[in-house]
Amino acid sequence: MSNRPLAAAGRLVPLLRAGLIAGIVIAALAYPVAAATGLGAKVTAHAMEHKTKILKTALPAETSYLYAPDGKTVLTMFYEEYRQYTKLADMSPNIQQAIIAAEDARFYQHSGVDPKGIARAFVANARSSGISQGASTLTMQYVRMALRDSATTPKEVQEATQQTSLRKVREMRMAMDLEKELTKEQILERYLNSAYFGHRAYGIYAASEIFFSKTPKDLSVVEAATLAGLVKSPSRFDPATSDQKEATARRNYILDRMTALGYLSPNAATSAKSEPIELTLSYPSNDCASVPQEWNSWGFICDYVKNWWSAQPAFGENRLERMDKLRRGGYRIVLSVDPKIQEAAEKNVGTKGNTGSPFANGIVLTEPGTGRLKAMAVNRTYSLNLDGNPLSGNPEAGPKVKANYPNTVAPLLGGGDLPGYQAGSTFKMFPMLAALDAGMTLNTSFNAPHRYRSEIYNGWAPSNASGAMSGMQTMWSGFGKSVNTYFVWLEEQVGADQAVRLAEQLGLRWRTDVDRHHAAPANAKTWGAFTLGVSDATPLEMANAYGAVAAEGRYCEAIPVQAIYNRDGTPAIYRTAGGIEREIAKPRCRQVVSADAARAATDAARCPTGDTPARGGCGGWSTADSVRGTVGRPVAGKTGTTDSTRSAWFVGFTPELAAASFISDPDNPFNAVGDGQSQIPIHAVANTLRDALEDQPTREFTPPSDAIVG
Template sequence: MRDRPRQHRVPGLSEHGSDQTGPPAEGVYALLRTSLLAGLAIAALLFPLAAMAGLSAKAGFNAIDTLSVEVTETDPPLTSYVYAADGETLISLFYDEFRRHVTLDEVAPVMRQAMVAAEDSRFYEHNGVDYRGIVRAFVANNSSGGVEQGASTITMQYVRGALQLNAETIDEVIAATEQTATRKVTEARLAMAVEDQLSKDEILERYLNQAYFGHNAYGIFAAAQVYFSKHPSELNMQEAATLAGLVQAPSAYDPISADGTAALDRRNWVLDRMVDIDYLSHGDVSEVRGLPIELDVSDPPNSCIGVEGTTSEYGFFCDYFRRWWREQDAFGATPAEREKELRQGGYTVITTLDPELQDIANDTVNKAKSKESKLLHGAVVMEPGTGRVKALGANRVFSYDQSHNGPHSNPSFDRKGNYPNTVNPVLGGGDTGGYQAGSTFKVFTMLAALDAGYPLDYNISSPNQVRTSFVSATTACGGNWCPKNGSASMAGNRDMWSGFGMSVNTYFAQLIDRVGADKAVEMAERMGLQWRSEGDAYYASEERRSGWGPFTLGVSDVQPIEMTNVFNTLAAEGQYCEPIPALRIIDPNGQELDVASPRCHQELDEDVARAATDAGRCVTGTARKGAQCGPWGTSPVVGQLAGRPIAGKSGTTDNDRASWFLGYTPQMTIGAFMADPDYIFNSVGKGNTSTSKETVGKIFREALEGVPVEQFNAPSRQIQFEGKD
């Protein structure tokens, strides 16, 4: 988390007056500083109401000399930039005020000159308070009986902005902006103190970064982007004059929303002022004055919606990143504080998103299932050994606009559905529930058994239906849980190789009965699962988990990222890494934070993970020579499409309400699923139960094209045939 506000006294001033004198004004104006005329002018201009009430020049200067000038410097709200892993592809921006600090050298010289000409033509001559300007304004205002001219210098405006920025309460905001003698005196004295400590160029740089230009553009970088879609170093004479003219009254001189006449007149006035003070010649501006203002307006994206051309590709990843950020203690005590830090902290974030992989994943799922389908099809790509989320593909568009969405698939809801547009975290993140994952949960029972000392060749007679010791609410099987296999061909003597490869329900129902359901549930927790629904939390509680036999068939909800990471842990030979969407996070001071570092530990014995992988290869038809896989596996299409050894597991829930496939190589893990998030009781249809398998195989084939095949390490003979020590 970046350094918070720093409070210090402005050097050169004591609480009871100045202990240093500023640079003397030239000629007669130096004398005016100590004269009654100057005092009267300052009093009448800076606090006319007080002057009308009888405030004398002496009283005005006493106020200046006795005012405490303790200043709190607060970093202004800055924009955070979020990039893909290449460090160049912009995913999005996060900001409350669109602002990015630039140095004076990064601002075109003509822009600096235009600002001085428009706001304070004697900026390089005075000491923070322009006495000549005060006299001129006093005469003009006295003649008109109103306030026709002001005399706030760039330094005084900078001070005013700093006071507003530091304000933390409503009273402080009012005090920093109200038209009172006290505020004007404060600004004047602080301006002189600032001039004693900062160079003119340093003050101008701060002012340029602070000024508001309208349309949520704070500072010159944002203004150049919003109005002309360019860096401030690239601004030309016309553009510089236009921007400099906005600061006095951004709404009145708005060149975008207004008819443009006032903005054009104001631009030309600034150009004339630049001629008056010899920044430009008459020849420089003669032709320009007749030209219209040529804008190239940009609407900077904010949060996860609005990056032009990338909304559907990066929105869900961006949202996952944002939700992850809200969970990181390094950025604040609460999710709200952390979000504020993201929107105001000025961070540069390099995420784990691989643009090429993202394109592959997104294209593959959208070719498999149209965005117009009520069925959600998504894919997650992760990196073993780091937990980095490399891609999130979905047949959805990340957008709030649901005006053209299809009807809700729940017949009891008379409203629009969440397709094709949605901002729901369909792939994971936050506290969303997820979807049942079916037979993929058999991996937890197998891991618990292997960890407890059961070997891979542990054989159980597995008929088409078995009666377990687990109590069931139904009475059809005498009050016990009696699951069946998906087909009669699955029955027979099965071990972990064939039972996992063929997804034999009755094998795993008996295995969890022997190992203990509590051990399988505990294994799921070790692998990162959280119980998000009330029902899951109830059955997973310490006092009830030992009776949760159906857990092995995937009756619990799980997020796609969460479940993909389970298999990512196996790909890393038991090294568990938290899913993470960030590669590097750099604060506005250029310091890299370690919050983006992989968070990994060895959760499983390597041999246990290798044994699970060996069984997982039976699923895809890419078994190691010597493995006892049985006559067939459930997902050979994955191995055929990938063209290399793949381990994994398929999963289909009751009545085909969801279908999954989780697969991995030593280099990459991919999870794909299909479900109807609007109405989870809807079936995806028999024709879609293989779609997730095909999606995973196709992504592997394209993503790893040209990448050397890396072989899995074989498990020890002991864990294959005797069991873990």
């Protein structure tokens, strides 16, 4: 009885040389349960050939890295499978030899399918009346891993992983085809970069780092044999468990196999087996919560990068596809944030806003002419740990509030799902800019009463904050004093819908049902309160919108990166609607209003800051007249407060930087900031611009033309 399996195995060897038919026969004999399912009819040469071509170019999922602006300091990583692709030349010969000894001793002799291995497995399986031994070569194993990694549908995942004879036959055929396309070295390299070693370590680079805190090039014989042993069963042979008995036995078995294959001398193997397994475990960071503590505030920047990434069509058709690309695409992402400006932002927000306060005080700075993010800071700690927050609610049920303090990961500064904060009179920029672009002049005058009744806006009658604002106003004085009735009248002249559409062109988005209703084309003409900033906005939006004014009417989309590289080191690109290829990290800009209109708006915006406009007069006083003295150079901007000072803003800019700061309670907009804290955003912007531009040459604003002055 015992000779019958051996005789059968002997008959199989000639059949294997016949190619695919032999593979089907072997599969049917080795897996009798599936023999009656008509496997041959399901295996088509065309499908096999197509998948083999895919595998020839397919690469496994790879970790993406987020770098500080120096392009060297890793802030965090994004991955589903922690992996960094490594060339075979950068791997120690020890790991190459150990994996061959462990998994496929005849790797260099066979052509993808090993007849002797199949015969040996068939005998073992026949004796055990089951599947006690496999016959998968390294090439077949790689095919299985690559099919799994390249699967895009649940059906493909199932086909790649199901324990059936059909899958085995497919692997055999594709392994033989693949060996005609790739060299042994290429297959071994791909295998070692695809294999799972446990502890979320995918590929030899991750395994070397996680278990031994070193690169694959530096692995010793003992370390290599230990890692090679994990592929068969990552949990069973895990050396990080308290009992290393099985891990040591498996390692020693592989050392013996390396000796048998001539990779190790008997004495070297004996010496290696006497050594204990000494681990130096490391735990790679993943996602924004893993940003190092010394870079904590950059966690908010990291979070914005993710939100920005998820909105880029270049990375997929929807948010899920784009985030999958981030976690599997092996990108190298370099931030555009300037460390000096970020430090200034953190310092000047931190000194003016208590981390434990319910009022969030934040600031965002962008670069006019590029839209690149230069700083983002808020008086919160970036952390998932909400312990100690009395408002965080039942941890099992989730937090009751969006922006817990002192800890939060809420996107308080822009780029996420939060609607933002009412921005008050900072919105007066939009009707003024629209009016200037439509041909009105800076000297457009109106005798602004304390209260103004608007017939266009259905009898709405807003008033000024002070009786001292009444009287004849121009754009300079009206903007400098923030005269509500002047700007309601001005908005009537140009059309509220024109101001709304311009704000959209400058990057504002309507996130609440109320705002979307008023901004709709059918309703925008009667949205008189738009000029008073009743809509929600984020600091990022406001900084970038005012940045377009500083850039003389050229709006650039906000972008948090200076470079994005593919896994092969080439810049990541996207294709425009016109078919032109452009780098994703390059600024995307367009002229929104004329340069002269933007210069005129800038001239008027110098009045609120205490600066002197180039062409007109500010009317004697302004709402933030300390800013010019603090910044020490030409500066423009606008204050903004809402009813009862529930929130307060200041948006300011120089030719080099645009900054927006706010203070508000994100969780309770009815919790008024109060007049006593309304100066906080003014100081935050002024001090940050001063510190950020220290030692930089002073640049002047370009004056507007005579025609637009009027």
